[in-house]
Amino acid sequence: MRYVTAKEMREIDRKAIEDYGIPGIVLMENAVLKVLKHIPRDRDKYTVIAGAGNNGGDGLGVARYLYIEGKSVSVVLLGSSSKLKGDAKTNFEILVRLSKNKNPENEEIEIIELFGENSDSEEKLEHARGVVMESEVIVDAIFGTGLSSEVKGLYRDMVESLNQSKGYKVSVDIPSGLNGDSGEPMGVAVKADKTVTLQYPKVGFENPSSKEYTGELVVESISIPPWI
Ligand SMILES: NC(=O)C1=CN([C@@H]2O[C@H](COP(=O)(O)OP(=O)(O)OC[C@H]3O[C@@H](n4cnc5c(N)ncnc54)[C@H](O)[C@@H]3O)[C@@H](O)[C@H]2O)[C@@H](O)CC1
Ligand SMILES: [K+]
Structure with missing residues (x-):
């Protein structure tokens, strides 16, 4: 099994996009579909923290599919949407349009945008924590x-709320807060039930203590040729 560092993974993504012409949004959509395979669908309330x-x-792409399937979906965006770029921005804009033109049979989509740096009201933060907890x-x-x-700050707060929630937790690529190279938390990290890591496992997952954070680890290809 090939394990990669974050730097190596970035270089592999770069080559796939620039040298082979696979658009980044295609890689992202593949990632979305592979993550969705591992999300239980027998529940009603779903939250994506992005x-x-x-x-x-x-995560925003995953939220789109869950909503289209008829699930009640809340999206907690950490950081101003004005800072989103490229493929993440595209996926956010689709979600915003969906939330303005709702599926008549499924009204349940909510986007909570948190800005951090002490600029969110305590009421808004409490609401976001409550959504995550429930x-x-x-x-x-x-x-x-x-x-x-x-x-x-806000990131630590949300990771802690996530860890306190009894909901089933699926981490995309790496449990947030875990250093993919060392397998150690950078202050605090999500303790997932399952981690869907993209294309290659990260070298930090060879550290046995990372298991506490990754939960069950699955590796999913996002269509990057394995020899590049
Ligand atoms: N084209 C690509 O490169 C692809 C990337 N993919 C996904 O993208 C991820 C990598 O994306 P990025 O390189 O954008 O990085 P990330 O999305 O992992 O995180 C970067 C963002 O977090 C911020 N940040 C970093 N440390 C922080 C901290 N301690 N506190 C607050 N903010 C912090 C950065 O400023 C930046 O906005 C992969 O793990 C994978 O999930 C997949 O969609 C497949 C394709
Ligand atoms: K993650």
Whole structure:
């Protein structure tokens, strides 16, 4: 089994996109569909917690499918949507349009945008914590291979709420807060029931203590040729 560092994974993604011409949004959609395979559908209340990078973009795509399937979906976006870029922005914009033109048989889609840096009202934060705590399934898409520093403030708050929730937790690529290279938390990390890691397992998962965070680990290809 090939294990990769975050840097190696970034380079593999780059080659797939630039050298082979596989559009980033195609890779993201593949990631979304592969993650969806592992999300139980026998519950009603789903929450996706998304960060502002591509890991968040994967989560936003998952939220779209769950809503289209008729689930009640809440999306908690950590960071201003104005900072979203590229494929994550595309997926966010689709969700916003869906929330404005709802499925008449399924009114339940809510987008909670939190800005962090002490600019959210306590009421809004309490609401977001409550949504996370009451969810039956939570998709963790805050950070993947792009985590670069200690998890603090709003991010720490949300990871802690997520860990306190009794809902079933699926992490996208890497449990948020876990350093994919060392397998150690950067301050705090999500304790998932299942982690769907994309294309290759990350070297940090060879550290036995990472199991406490990843839960069951599954590796899913996102159609990147394995020899690149
Ligand atoms: N084209 C690609 O590169 C693909 C990426 N994919 C997904 O994208 C992920 C990597 O995406 P990115 O490189 O955008 O990185 P991430 O989405 O993992 O995280 C980056 C974001 O988090 C912020 N950040 C980092 N550390 C932070 C901290 N401690 N506190 C607060 N904010 C922090 C960064 O400023 C940035 O906005 C992968 O794990 C995978 O899930 C997949 O969609 C497949 C295709
Ligand atoms: K994640």
